[in-house]
Amino acid sequence: xxxxxxxxxxxxxxxxxxxxxxxxxxxxxxxxxxxxxxxxxxxxxxxxxxxxxxxxxxxxxxxxxxxxxxxxxxxxxxxxxxxxxxxxxxxxxxxxxxxxxxxxxxxxxxxxxxxxxxxxxxxxxxxxxxxxxxxxxxxxxxxxxxxxxxxxxxxxxxxxxxxxxxxxxxxxxxxxxxxxxxxxxxxxxxxxxxxxxxxxxxxxxxxxxxxxxxxxxxxxxxxxxxxxxxxxxxxxxxxxxxxxxxxxxxxxxxxxxxxxxxxxxxxxxxxxxxxxxxxxxxxxxxxx
Amino acid sequence: xxxxxxxxxxxxxxxxxxxxxxxxxxxxxxxxxxxxxxxxxxxxxxxxxxxxxxxxxxxxxxxxxxxxxxxxxxxxxxxxxx
Numbered sequence: 001x002x003x004x005x006x007x008x009x010x011x012x013x014x015x016x017x018x019x020x021x022x023x024x025x026x027x028x029x030x031x032x033x034x035x036x037x038x039x040x041x042x043x044x045x046x047x048x049x050x051x052x053x054x055x056x057x058x059x060x061x062x063x064x065x066x067x068x069x070x071x072x073x074x075x076x077x078x079x080x081x082x083x084x085x086x087x088x089x090x091x092x093x094x095x096x097x098x099x100x101x102x103x104x105x106x107x108x109x110x111x112x113x114x115x116x117x118x119x120x121x122x123x124x125x126x127x128x129x130x131x132x133x134x135x136x137x138x139x140x141x142x143x144x145x146x147x148x149x150x151x152x153x154x155x156x157x158x159x160x161x162x163x164x165x166x167x168x169x170x171x172x173x174x175x176x177x178x179x180x181x182x183x184x185x186x187x188x189x190x191x192x193x194x195x196x197x198x199x200x201x202x203x204x205x206x207x208x209x210x211x212x213x214x215x216x217x218x219x220x221x222x223x224x225x226x227x228x229x230x231x232x233x234x235x236x237x238x239x240x241x242x243x244x245x246x247x248x249x250x251x252x253x254x255x256x257x258x259x260x261x262x263x264x265x266x267x268x269x270x271x272x273x274x275x276x277x278x279x280x281x282x283x284x285x286x287x288x
Numbered sequence: 289x290x291x292x293x294x295x296x297x298x299x300x301x302x303x304x305x306x307x308x309x310x311x312x313x314x315x316x317x318x319x320x321x322x323x324x325x326x327x328x329x330x331x332x333x334x335x336x337x338x339x340x341x342x343x344x345x346x347x348x349x350x351x352x353x354x355x356x357x358x359x360x361x362x363x364x365x366x367x368x369x370x
Binding site: 106174175177204 | 332336337338340341344345349350351352353355361
């Protein structure tokens with residue numbers, strides 16, 4: 001049997017199994033979206049080369065277990081016909097996860113699908129000291145669990161009450177989960193210290209009396225494995241897409257420069273100080 | 289002026305929980321003609337947080353929300369479309 005390089009195979013998404021010569025093949029999936037055509041190719045490969053089943057991973061991935069080491073090239077070719085390719089594991093940028101976002105979800109505040117794709121095109125597979133995970137969620141409901149990622153992105157709305165459209169019905173006051181809104185003498189007041197940008201007031205308002213700007217709420221240094229850490233925010237709300245990307249670039253660069261080999265971002269931040277990242281992120285934000 | 293709005297029908301959804309709250313309100317709205325007004329009696333908490341939004345998303349016009357001061361609210365809705 002040919003000798004093989006486990007690290008190289010892992011990079012290509014082939015996870016070594018307990019069973020000698022067998023690999024669980026991880027597929028490259030972006031934001032949890034898989035086309036019917038891709039699924040058909042997955043079915044074909046699982047039936048022909050695997051054991052007729054797939055495993056759905058914790059991060060929106062599909063793995064096809066029991067792929068034989070000697071059939072890897074055939075498997076790749078069969079998958080390519082369905083326009084799907086192996087994913088990655090190991091010390092690099094991993095699968096970009098995302099909820100469905102505003103394309104279909106009534107609560108979605110941002111276009112998570114396209115953002116996940118953009119992040120994937122920009123960073124997927126990039127070599128780093130350790131794994132690095134992005135997660136994109138469309139709103140405060142946080143279906144995608146943004147804070148458990150090394151860099152979590154959550155959509156939000158920054159709202160602005162328009163007095164001329166308001167009928168003082170009070171629906172927004174009740175809809176707000178952080179009690180940020182008060183209605184007195186027909187006038188709405190929003191407490192900026194309490195508003196979490198969830199956008200429920202704007203979406204619920206019967207007369208669309210809230211103008212809003214879509215934006216991103218970022219958290220840094222989360223993980224959810226051997227160690228559990230919740231990502232922490234630095235900038236409350238990023239409206240500008242280019243600034244978002246500049247902050248993501250700066251964060252990845254910071255991790256590449258400061259992390260020791262095999263050190264997750266949360267530990268790097270603990271060791272070198274979260275403030276150091278905060279400074280870099282703010283600079284990237286200001287200068288973009 | 290808003291106080292003078294008179295409901296053509298009323299429906300009490302305090303006896304059901306999500307998602308039946310919205311379903312019951314929706315069924316009551318089905319019974320009305322275009323332009324008629326429904327008063328929906330609902331509990332504080334999830335119903336008042338979610339039902340008005342759902343009614344809006346269905347395309348109806350919300351006119352007023354009244355706090356009854358007893359943990360219930362009345363939502364006045366004008367039916368839009370048949």
